[in-house]
Amino acid sequence: MPPGEIDIVLAEPRGFCAGVDRAIEIVERALQKFGRPIYVRHEIVHNTYVVNDLKAKGAIFIEELSDVPPGATLVFSAHGVSRAVQQEAQARGFSIFDATCPLVTKVHVEVAKLAKEGYEFIMIGHKGHPEVEGTMGQLDHGIHLVEDVADVARVRPAQTARLAVVTQTTLSVDDAAAITAAVRARFPQVREPKQQDICYATQNRQDAVKLLSPQVDVVIVVGSPTSSNSNRLRELAARLGAEAYMVDNADELHPEWLAGKSRVGITAGASAPEVLVRAVIDRVKALGAVSVRTLDGIRETTKFPLPKGLRIDAATGLELTERVPETGSRGAH
Incomplete structure (x- = not known):
């Protein structure tokens, strides 16, 4: 490869997981069905772009339930809430949709x-x-x-x-x-989980970074500072010996990070949309990248069902009455 030319290597899988897809869809469907505003306790997922996009569509993000007017529609974020929050929301009479990751x-x-x-x-x-x-x-x-x-x-x-x-x-x-x-x-007698609590998506994205890091000179992780799994991806890449940086968007990428580098690895946390990855790719191309390739990785097919009341048949526009099945062999992790 001639001096100054950069090869982009993409991790696979990267970006949205089934739980994030479901959480965002819950807010969007609630907005479609009930109109704006829809109140969401905490950021639905930890990504600035996603939160701002939903705000523009009519979602209002709050931390205290006292900020939600009586009778409003409320969505719990993908991270889950305490029993006290659940009970207070019910006592206040909100119409509640739970976007907690299954x-x-x-x-x-x-x-x-x-x-x-x-x-x-x-x-x-x-x-x-x-x-x-x-x-x-x-x-x-x-x-x-x-x-x-x-x-x-x-x-x-x-x-x-x-x-x-x-x-x-x-x-x-x-x-x-x-x-x-x-x-x-x-505590030798301690009971450990029958199945690992760390979710399949976290596992898969970290495994992809383990494969990616030794093959590149620098790793760029797309994710917001509040995203735990994105931070862990950056830490993992650094631990494996790669220079590693995290960006919330393409504008945060510093050209000096790529100086003298011939292979740039890119991945994204589970709450970062692919549109942000594509923008980072375009920025790296503008700085000298000449090729993009994707590593082989696990293809995720898991899909979690939506809550009752938001399952709309795309063809008929009618409410689905039967449970939407989960798909994919890696869903029960």
Whole structure:
């Protein structure tokens, strides 16, 4: 390749996952069916472009339910909410649609089930992240948050005979494994999830970065600063020895990052739309890229059903009464 020419290598899969697709579609369908405004508690997904696009269509994003007028339509974000938020929303009489990712809901269900059996929990996750707040808020007490290996030594459960681990779905697989190993070493009887809490999409995108990073000189991750899984992709690429940067949009890409580079890898977090990836590709092309190729990777076919009340048949415009099936072999992760 002549000096100054750049080869773009795209990770596969990248960008939107089934849970994000579903959450955005819930807001869009609610707007179509009920008209603007539709209120959404917290950013529906952690991406600036997506949130601004939905705002333009009539969505209003709020943090406090007191900001929602009586009788309004309210959507819970993909990250999930605590039982207290659910109960307050119901008490205020809102028309509620839950866009919580079904894989996060699976964790909530497991927590509720094991709590009835007397279990306490160690949750691996980031303090303040809405998914963590939602999961820990499924119980009044008995969930101990650990953010790193050092935190494990500080956990003081009331008992250790019934102790279980749950995980924020968007964590780094490697980080979660190290903390889980520390929990296991301190609490040998701890119950681990029957299936890994880290979602299939997080796993797939990280596996794609593991394949991409050794083949390129620099990795650009498309994602917003608030996106946990996007941050983990950048950290993973850096850990694997690649220069790695994260951009919210193409305007944030610095030309000096590409200086002297011949291969640029591009991926995107699960909440970043492909339109942003294409804009980054165009910017790299303007800076000297001459080719674009996509690595082989897992083709995701998972599709989650929409909530009752928003399942509209595209051909007839009528409400679907039967459950929409899930597709794809990797959906139950």
